[in-house]
Amino acid sequence: MKVSLLGPRGTFSEEAALKFFKSPEMVYRGEIEDIFEDVLEGRADYGLVPIENSLEGSIGITLDLLLKKDVKICGEVVIDVKHSLMVLPGTALEDVREVISHPHALAQCRGFIKKRALKTKNFPSTAGAAREIAEKKLRNTAAIAPERAAGLYGLEVLERDIQDEDFNQTRFLVIALKDGSPSGRDKTSIIFALRHEPGSLYEALKPFASAMINLTKIESRPSRKALGDYVFYLDFEGHRSEKGVKKVLTELKERVAFLKVLGSYPAAKG
C-alpha cells in the first residue's frame, strides 16, 4: 500500500506514517500539494499531511487544500515532536557555528540556539537538513531533526530533546478518495461558509448544540476573497452515517452558504 508524504526519509511525517500504517510503501514528496495530487491521480493509495502543531497552530496550506481538492479524510495520527541536534561524526558541540532546519523546528528550539549563540539557516525540511550535512560533508554545521534521521544519514546526535517546550505534538491527517467506515470512536470533519447575516454562526451551531454533539475543533480562516470573509473548519464527535449526525448535517446545510463534508474517521488515541 502506497503512502505519499513529506520526505525525505526520516521526517516527522515518516514517523507518523510508521505509527499509523502496518507496512507502508513510502512516496516521498517535497510539497503538501504534491501529496494531494498523488491521491487524486492514483499515484498513492493514501496521503499523510500535517494539519496542526500544538505550538505553531494550524498548517494553513493543508487547510486551503482541504477546501480546494476533492479528497476525503480517512484517519488521523498524533505524534510527539522531539528535536535532536546532529552533526557529522567527529564534530564537537563547540565547533558548531550554524544550525540548519525547517523554520518551525528552529523556532521551537529558540532557547537552545540562543544560549549557544548559533547562526541559523532555514531549510525546507528537518530530515532534509540532516541529509544536506551528510551529503555535503558540512563541518561546523548541525541539523535539528528527528533522532531517526541521524541513523538514516550517518550523523551523530549531540543533544536530544532540545525543544523549548516539553509538550509539542503534531497532528496528521490521512487522506484518500474515500473516508473511513464507522469504528465506534469516530470524528467527522466539515468546512462551511456563513451567509452574511447577524447571528449566522450562532444559527449554524444550533443543530450541534441541540443534539449535544461535542465539537472537538473549530477554526475560522479568512476566505482570501475579502477581509472579514471567513470559512469555518469544524471537527465533531460521531460518524456521518449515524442517524443523529445525518440529521445535524441536513439541518446545517439549510443554514449555511456552503458545506463540504471532508469525511468521518477513527479519532486518534491519546
Next chain:
Amino acid sequence: MKVSLLGPRGTFSEEAALKFFKSPEMVYRGEIEDIFEDVLEGRADYGLVPIENSLEGSIGITLDLLLKKDVKICGEVVIDVKHSLMVLPGTALEDVREVISHPHALAQCRGFIKKRALKTKNFPSTAGAAREIAEKKLRNTAAIAPERAAGLYGLEVLERDIQDEDFNQTRFLVIALKDGSPSGRDKTSIIFALRHEPGSLYEALKPFASAMINLTKIESRPSRKALGDYVFYLDFEGHRSEKGVKKVLTELKERVAFLKVLGSYPAAKG
C-alpha cells in the same frame, strides 16, 4: 505624537500610519513585539501593527501579543497593498537575476517571479530590501517593495503592481494604553476562551444573536497549551460603553472561561 511601527522608512506600515495620523513622529522597529513594548513602556503614544492580510490571513504574532500584553485597541486602518519592482538606477529588467523581499511579498508576486525565472531571497522587510540594494549597491538584484521606498532610497521602479491578485488589502490596528471614545461607527474587539462543555461556543454566541449584534470577525486560534484547545478573537459592531453592548459583555462573561476586552474604536472606512 510618537507612533511605533515596523520600519525602516518606506514600509506598508508607514503608509498606514500616514493614512491614519495627521503628523506622526515615527519610531521604526524591527519586530512587532517591540511595538507593543514601546506602547507599554511609554516610548511611544501609539503603536501600529498589522493584523490581517486578505491573501495571507491573520498575523499570528499580533494575535498572540494581543492576548499576552495589556494594550488596548484605539483604531484600525486598511490599505491596498501594491508591490513594485525596484533596482539601482541603470539596472535593466533583463539584468535582474535575484529578487529580495519579505516572504509574503515574494509569495504575492509568485506569478511575476516565475515568468521571469528569478531567484528569490527572504528579507525581514520589503522596505528593508530596498534599502539593502541602495546601501550595498547591489546590481543584478531587485527589491519588491512599496513604490514609496524607491523614492526614499534612490532606486528606480522597473514595474508597478506586480502582485498576482488585484485585491490585496492589509488591516492594521492602532494600539495604545486606552481605547477609543464613542464615534457612532465603532467596533469592539474581544478575546475569549470556552469552558470544555458541548455547546459552549453556541452558548457564548447567544447574547450577540439575541441582541442582533453583527459579528464582523471571528477567528479561533490554538491556545498553544494542547491540541484542541482554542481561544477566540471576536470583533463586533458597537462601542463597549453602549448599554446593549455592556449587557452582552456581562452575559458573555458568565458563559466563558476567560474574557479580555481589547477595546472599542472607530471602524475603518471602506
